[in-house]
Amino acid sequence: MTAREHYLVSLEADHSGRWDRVCQRFELGAPVSATLVGRRSHQMWRLTTDRGSYAIKELDPAATGGDRRWLQDAAELEAAAHIAGVPVARRVFTSDGAAVLPVAPHPTGDVLVAVHHWISDAHLPTRVSGRMVADLGVALARLHGLGMSTRFSQPVGMWEMPTEAELDAVVEEAVARQLVWAAQLHRAKPAIRLIREMLQARHACNYRMIRTHRDVTQHNVVVSKDHLLLLDWDVAGPWSAAEELAATVAEWTEILEDQPRKDLAADLLRGYAAAGGTLPAPEPGLFTTWLVKQVNWTMLLARRSLDASCAQAEPPNDLDHLMRRLRRAPERLPVLLDLLAGNGPGEPG
Incomplete structure (x- = not known):
């Protein structure tokens, strides 16, 4: 067993x-x-x-x-x-x-x-609004304002990613099984290679680590009585405030989708700054560990898909979509840098 x-x-x-x-x-x-x-x-x-x-x-x-x-x-x-x-x-x-x-x-x-x-009236947001992400920015600033120390000097879990050989082994097995997502993962290899190079450069950076949530995505937020609640703190651990803010901009603007919500970035940053959060100077390295998270999550789901004993494997078409997103990740970096600098579209929501 x-x-x-x-x-x-x-x-x-x-x-x-x-x-x-x-x-x-x-x-x-x-x-x-x-x-x-x-x-x-x-x-x-x-x-x-x-x-x-x-x-x-x-x-x-x-x-x-x-x-x-x-x-x-x-x-x-x-x-x-x-x-x-x-x-x-x-x-x-x-x-x-x-x-x-x-x-x-x-x-x-x-x-x-x-x-x-138990929160009886909690539900996933049906529509992400400017007001909602501004409230999220306030919550994130309050969390970062705690400045809780950590025993780690680097973001454990976002500091490593699969080797080229490990990636090739997953691709080869998926191709052999004729899985629908195999071709997309193969096409994502250049993007993964670039992210690996970015991670090597990130190793030389010395961002200040704090204890923080590390997974502020739309899957981990519910609405109760018209207010947001931030859930799922199990992976909370070391990360820098600047990197988590950059990652939250990327996640909530859905930057890897076909039609990203760029307008939401300004609202998120406005809420963060209004609550005392410090807006970082945009630089590509701030997005590196978020990109590593995308690779590691996609590879975890790919391995589950290959594991016959896994009853909770992602549907093949969903994996195919995730890998398409991964392919476009590096090319969206210039857009993300503009959004983090406050240059993207956006009206107070």
Whole structure:
């Protein structure tokens, strides 16, 4: 049985004893019901007790490595961000301050759970507006204003990328299986090579690292009572404020899509500056680690697609789209630099 199969089997097991333990350790009350509400990289449950409802996230150790110290640091940042006025879902800690609880063994590390208060009216944004991204800019400035120190001197996880040989092996296997995305990944190789060269140059830079969210994408934001909430802090860790701001501009303008929303950049930067954030001088290196993230995420999904045991593989057409986006990433850099400099189109929204 592969590690992935072991994890998925464990999730199908009877959870009744597990919920008793979670409720006891996090002091949630007596469990009444549990409903599976999401299953992708991790598994999400809505747990109802005699005291209320809670979001229980079962963390796949294949994705987290079961690194409790990393997850504890991330949770403490999330709690500090809440106090600083960053809109987040309220985190629940155990009485002794633990943010995650082991609930099942696993070959690559324990299956861990994290707990938040359930937000009944939360939903993904149906339309991204200028006002929304301005509010996001305010939240990001408040987060960066914390300046929480980190034990890392470089952005771990965005500091490495697949070698040429590893990339070739994935392409060859995809071609042999006649997968729909194989040709697109092959065509993306020059872009990936250029990003690898950019990463080598980034290694010589010395941006100041802080503890921050590191994944401020549209997938990690919900709307509740007409306000944004920033979710999914599991990968929070070391990054520079300037690089995260640059990445957020790239993500929220959808710069890699066929019709990017360039007008939103000005609103995002306006909100960030209004809340005391420092706007960086634009330079290509600020986007390097974001580009590395695009490569690493695409390659992770490609490997999952090749893994017959992976029940959560990305649909082939979605992977094909991701690889088309990756191909155009380096050519969009001049546009991104203009947007970060405030030269792109945009009206207050």
